[in-house]
Amino acid sequence: MKIGSVKEIKNNEFRVGLTPDNVHAYVAAGHEVFIEAGAGLGSGFADAEYVKAGAKILNSAREVWDTVEMMVKVKEPLEEEYELFHEGLILYTYLHLAPDKEQTDALLAGKVKAVAYETLVEKDGSLPLLVPMSQIAGRLSIQEGAKYLEKRFGGEGVLLAGVPGTPKANVVILGGGTVVANACKIAVGMGANVTIIDINLKRLEELDNLFGARIQTLVSNDANIERAVKDADLVIGSVLIPGASTPKLFKRKYLPEMKTGAVFVDVAIDQGGCGESSHVTTHDDPVYIEEGVVHYCVGNMPGAVPRTSTIALTNATLRYGLMIAKEGLEAACKKSDVICTAVNCYDGKLTNANVAAAHGYDWVELKELI
Numbered sequence: 001m002k003i004g005s006v007k008e009i010k011n012n013e014f015r016v017g018l019t020p021d022n023v024h025a026y027v028a029a030g031h032e033v034f035i036e037a038g039a040g041l042g043s044g045f046a047d048a049e050y051v052k053a054g055a056k057i058l059n060s061a062r063e064v065w066d067t068v069e070m071m072v073k074v075k076e077p078l079e080e081e082y083e084l085f086h087e088g089l090i091l092y093t094y095l096h097l098a099p100d101k102e103q104t105d106a107l108l109a110g111k112v113k114a115v116a117y118e119t120l121v122e123k124d125g126s127l128p129l130l131v132p133m134s135q136i137a138g139r140l141s142i143q144e145g146a147k148y149l150e151k152r153f154g155g156e157g158v159l160l161a162g163v164p165g166t167p168k169a170n171v172v173i174l175g176g177g178t179v180v181a182n183a184c185k186i187a188v189g190m191g192a193n194v195t196i197i198d199i200n201l202k203r204l205e206e207l208d209n210l211f212g213a214r215i216q217t218l219v220s221n222d223a224n225i226e227r228a229v230k231d232a233d234l235v236i237g238s239v240l241i242p243g244a245s246t247p248k249l250f251k252r253k254y255l256p257e258m259k260t261g262a263v264f265v266d267v268a269i270d271q272g273g274c275g276e277s278s279h280v281t282t283h284d285d286p287v288y289i290e291e292g293v294v295h296y297c298v299g300n301m302p303g304a305v306p307r308t309s310t311i312a313l314t315n316a317t318l319r320y321g322l323m324i325a326k327e328g329l330e331a332a333c334k335k336s337d338v339i340c341t342a343v344n345c346y347d348g349k350l351t352n353a354n355v356a357a358a359h360g361y362d363w364v365e366l367k368e369l370i
Contacts, residue, residue, distance in 0.1 A: 001328070002068045010075045020055075043309075043311075097116070113346050138179035156262060172229055175238035195216040232258065255293050
């Protein structure tokens with residue numbers, strides 16, 4: 001199969017879909033790999049490294065799109081890339097279609113075989129292609145939140161850990177998944193007071209056993225969230241339903257009750273955000289202030305640390321990419337129900353129920369089409 005990767009064009013997105021080591025693995029398996037010139041520079045990978053691994057370097061993104069049968073990316077295609085779609089193309093990347101009707105329509109119109117990292121579900125219920133970026137986003141959420149608590153950014157001027165004789169910051173984390181565990185690890189390590197709020201009592205028990213007396217756990221309901229964020233210096237929002245729009249747990253009505261200069265980091269913004277007051281921001285302009293609360297809602301948080309993020313992501317995506325390349329998407333799906341879970345669009349039809357529900361569209365079971 002002809003595999004390709006291009007330079008990401010999303011604002012300040014420096015990750016890349018394939019590393020030279022990935023290229024070596026695909027070439028060793030008998031495939032051809034095509035890389036846009038300069039695609040890996042943002043993550044520290046030179047064209048010469050790709051050539052040494054067996055890739056062919058093409059001068060433009062259009063050449064790569066036109067050549068390949070499977071495009072391996074990091075982020076969803078932007079409007080400028082829609083015209084580069086061709087029927088039967090396998091697009092293997094993060095898509096986040098639930099909040100993005102325009103992209104969904106473009107993929108359907110182009111009859112693209114859209115394989116989404118974020119909806120691939122393993123047999124044990126895990127999300128292996130989301131986990132590495134969730135780990136990074138969770139850790140970054142505390143790092144970025146601590147920075148934007150600084151007064152020069154509109155924050156209240158609080159040091160997360162405090163110093164002897166001063167109060168520590170109060171950190172409230174909404175959700176209980178991978179992002180939360182990693183955010184909690186950093187926040188606890190910095191010495192903050194941490195409260196985790198989730199609907200899953202079993203998960204709260206696990207986190208309580210993991211972090212012990214260093215955290216407070218609360219069951220998720222409107223009253224508990226409202227009380228907790230009222231005293232919070234930093235709120236991390238991380239709630240996920242694979243493929244679906246994120247529920248709005250962080251209500252606009254909380255804002256007037258919160259501390260002036262408190263910070264809200266919405267890690268779930270790729271799926272529409274878990275805050276009613278959230279809208280997507282960029283690394284160029286990452287924050288805005290609403291009713292005194294600083295909002296950080298960058299849609300590609302791990303792009304800030306592209307070297308780490310690219311290696312972590314491609315460590316996870318390579319295994320499934322090789323399966324698709326070896327068998328072809330249809331045969332791979334017949335052999336593996338796991339691969340099936342990642343296919344959101346196929347031959348002009350939606351094949352993911354959550355995405356379809358988000359847009360009010362019909363959907364079809366993938367196995368009825370292949």
